[in-house]
Amino acid sequence: MRFLCLPGAYGSAKNFGVQLGPFAKHMEDRGLATFAFTQGAHEVDPPAGWENYFGSRPLYRFIDGGRQGQGDDPFEVVRRVRHIPRGLSPEATLRLFSKRPDGQQAADFDWTPFRDALDRLLRVVEDDPEIDGLIGYSEGAMMAACICAEENRRWEEEGIPRRIKFAIFFAGTPPLVREGDGFVAKLADEHGTVIGIPTFHVFGSNDPLVYSSVALYNCCDPDAAQLYDHGLGHLVPRDADNVEQLGDTLSDVITRINNEQQAAATATENAAAAAAAAAASKDDEPAVAVVAVAVANEYITSSSSSSAESTTASGSSAPSSAASSAGSTTAESDLDSRSSHGLESEVVDGIAKIHLK
Structure with a gap:
């Protein structure tokens, strides 16, 4: 399987190759996958005080944040989410961010830059006939989910076969789905499944944006989606234990x-x-x-x-590989109370499995 890899905001193809390096090498050594890397088209400067955090320049985003009125603060959402009451569903939490801090509805977006970004990525997939999988991290995971949702829409409405057979999301976000001249966030509690291919969702229970990863999981086919908790934060795990467990878990699916x-x-x-x-x-x-x-x-x-x-x-069942100490923290998280669908959770050998009821 050949994966197209999409970095997070303030990332680059080069830097994401380093971030994903241990995982990619492990998968290549096992003969499971090969990897191609892309990046956003908008070159950006890191925010003040974080010049060395995101890696070497140049840095890019898929979405032109300035034109979307998002400003230059990449951590504004993190600060806001820390004040959200616990117990809200992932979908309810995401809806809070459709409003400004003063409670008013956000202004309508100019969808042109987002549409251009998605269309450019779809062309990247079309131009490489060997690509049949996606890996995305953070903003890149959201764009990867949008590719999957667009292919799902074309399949259901136009009968166009899907190119992407499998997607892996690190710290993901639900997709925006094309509707008319714009895009709509179709969350699971209102729209059900919007991504119908097998998916694998990697998140950290200590990530303040973990609700977003669960909301993405909820809108994927529940019979073909898996969750893996590495127990850390908003990052791509690079330690040997997590890398090996991810390889073991993904081996059966990819094969x-x-x-x-x-x-x-x-x-x-x-x-x-x-x-x-x-x-x-x-x-x-x-x-x-x-x-x-x-x-x-x-x-x-x-x-x-x-x-x-x-x-x-x-x-629908967890792998039998030995659990890492990081992954074992899943039992202490409260993800089972966060979905508006209701979730049933179990931890087998330290691997989190959360099922829709």
């Missing part, structure tokens, strides 16, 4: 998806050969060829949906 893609390719070749043989030897029975091609097309166009169903086993 299954790779096998399905190979099976689809084999089925296509066999159907094409059968159609050609039937057409050559039985000119008086053209229906045989038509049926063979129809079966192959049906298999291909349904492969995205079937991959979600076939990963249910790995998505």
Whole structure:
């Protein structure tokens, strides 16, 4: 599987390669994946006092924050979230941020820069036929979720097959879904599933924005989504224990998806050969060829949906690898009370699994 990797705000392809380095090397060494890196188109300066925090320059964002009226303070949301009452659902918490601190509704966005950013990333995927997975961190995870949601919308409304077969989100945020000339946040408590492919959600129970990761999980297919708590903050885990556990957990899912893609390719070749043989030897029975091609097309166009169903086993039970001390903090978190759906949580070998009721 080849992943397109999207960094967070004030990041770059180069710096994200360093952040993701231990995980990427582990996955490559096991023969599970290869990685391509991209970055935002808007070069930005780090905020005052944080010049060395985000890594070497140049730094980029996918979203032009200045034009969206978001200002130059990347931690304004973190400061606001610390004052939110505990016990609110992830969706309710996110809705609070659709308003300004004075309680008034935020002004309408100019969606042009966001639309341009999403369309540019969709072209990156289209231009590399080997890309079939996404990895995003923070702002990059939100953009990756938007790609998945847009592909899901095209599949459901236009019948266009999805390119992306699997997505991994580090500290993610629910996607904005294209609607008319703008975009709408379609949260799970109102709209249900908006991402229908297998997904893997990596978060830290000490992340002040953890509610956002859970809200993203809630709007993905519950039968094909998994959660992993590394017990840390708003970061990509790089320690050996978490990296190895992530590799063990993802091995089954990626292997299954790779096998399905190979099976689809084999089925296509066999159907094409059968159609050609039937057409050559039985000119008086053209229906045989038509049926063979129809079966192959049906298999291909349904492969995205079937991959979600076939990963249910790995998505509904935790892996058997040894738990890290960081991951074991999940039992002490209160994520099971945060979803408006209601959540059932369990910790098996230190790996968090949170299920929609």
